[in-house]
Amino acid sequence: MAAQAGLKFQGWLGKGPESTDGQMEWGEFEPKKWTEDDVDIEISHCGICGTDLQMLGNGWEHTPYPCVVGHEIVGKAVRVGTNVSHIQVGDRVGVGAQARSCGGGSCPECSAGLEQYCDRGSVDTAGSVYPDGEGKSYGGYADYNRTNGRFVVKIPDGLDSALAAPMLCGGITVYAPLREHGCGPGKTVGIVGVGGLGHLGILLAKALGADRVVGISRKADKRGDVLGLGADEYIATDDDQDRDWATRHHRSLDIIVCTVSSAKMPLSDYLELLKVKGNFILVGAPDGGELPPISAYSLILNGINVAGSTIGSPTDIQQLLHLAADKEIKPWIQERPLEDANSAVMDMKEGKARFRYVLVNGNFGKH
Template sequence: MSNDYKFEGWLGLDKDAVEGKMQWKEFEPKPFTEDDVDIKITHCGICSSDIHVLRSGWFPTQYPCCVGHEIVGRAVRVGNKAERGIKVGDRVGVGAQAASCLKPDCEECTSGLEQYCTNVNCSTYNGNFADGSKSYGGYATYNRTPSHFVFKIPDALDSADAAPMLCGGVTVYSPLKKNGAGPGKRVGIVGVGGLGHFGILFAKALGCDKVVGISRSNQKRDDVLKLGADEYISIDEDKDWATKHARTLDLIVCTVSSPKLPLMDYMQLLRTNGKFVQVGAPEDILPDFNALAFIGKGATFGGSLIGAPHEIEEMLQLAADKKIKPWIEQRPMKEANEAVVDMVDGKARYRYCLVNEESK
């Protein structure tokens, strides 16, 4: 089957692309296989990962690169081996991962931990599939992704709301769920941005006894309380906050991607056997901390990477059932360069979603 549509998008040609210098160009997707789904993109969230990759912040980027891994649209071509019963015309989405090996002898893939596969782990953009072809993301007209990583979007979810959940949402949902967030638990979310605001929404939806938003200034206090948090801590403006709130939290999920974290103070907030999970990925190293901060209370320091396919499906259904409404600002796809610059400047409250008006 041939297609009569072009894969075009905003391409970063070098690290200056992050300064609003992406260029609209045609690109060649991976060769189509019977496991694949072609998606006519209607919405694509802007994630901070897009910024890191555009500027080669984490590691050298494979330019040209089309970023965007919070994709929602309509399936326009579906291979005859596609999973999840996806059909042409279905509203579907893609998150931050496009492929893993899925081999029966892969411990990660057979355990529902595909995002940690060490054999083939292809990101939705700036990655390479097993055949060596490059992956291209969602600041574009179309996307092609293997169906194992394509998800039906529940009817109850608006596309602009669902798109940022596919990376930003599941990045916090996964560690919350895995670490027992729910009734009887008290949870802190460090950093109240695109990830952090999802953390508050999902912690409340999971039924946690107490949810605390933690940020530097008091600027976001009102927003955090409106999102449903029970309490707010400003680490710059609340006097003796670490001592005052010592041993009050069972779990802390840290979404901040700055290396300037007061880790020793955050450790004071944990109760005995508490857990600190880092999901924000700084381009620099984390600060030093004293191991006794963990040893002395049996606490755990860990990390979490996006989410597995089954977690994305579970999260989307929870969002639909609980009528979760993230704070999303829609921006035209044609203004992607301006939106990226605004994202870098921290203007998003709390997530931008690019919209292909003609595709809608």
């Protein structure tokens, strides 16, 4: 493989929890040590995900400052290790939230193609420390990224780079449970929470052929957006007009993907919406890990399943990207210049995104 060495790695460095208040600083950083399993990417686009704010603000109390966040990376491969066969220099590529796993061996998850659940060698794309002194992982609010080739995927022709970026984390987070639980013709699907993740859930459920898709959120003011995304119906759980929503929609959905989580959310009512043998899948990660209590009888008497899901494997992501290209799926994004990343992060923090910000690198954002 051809290789380009001597790249200058620069990006928006978070140096403490105050970084989410517009205090990231542009500067150089040292990527992980190069190996022949790696790919260096010249970054053209990077989506902004809610978990970027968690990492920047030390919300999980393990941020290895200084950090560069961003894990919805799209760009051009400019250096490819000799052990990487599926990527060539010049390819348009993407990286999601995971940068490495143990790669198989004694790990049953990786051997089964479930690398996203590896607990023996998983490394996040941003904010992880590699084992054996290889360095840290730095994300996509930058000019360049270095990632293990196993987790670098090709972007299909016909899929715009800015539209591909949100698919790499937000999209795969909702696609994986929809596909696993049989979303398609004959199924009715509910998406709880209509934001960055939820709006992708609606688009993907429709693209997978669900007979009926219902958006579910608290406020009535999202009704127009949800129907504009292609949903067949909208439930506003806090609106007086929908006050009996749990009763009126009792046993009407086969699948619910929940993109939000809170100890105060009406979980019991959400479960009432499921048909017998229906599936409720949580993808929203709560800050404190707490959820409302669930009555054993709501599970037993309805035969329903409550599950969780994280991102997808590289194979899953590649499959999703081809679906997005084939079905011409268009996430609702707003492009923001990489140079204005601080203001974009603050706007994200204030909930202004409708529904996903994508940073565009002015130096490389033409491809």
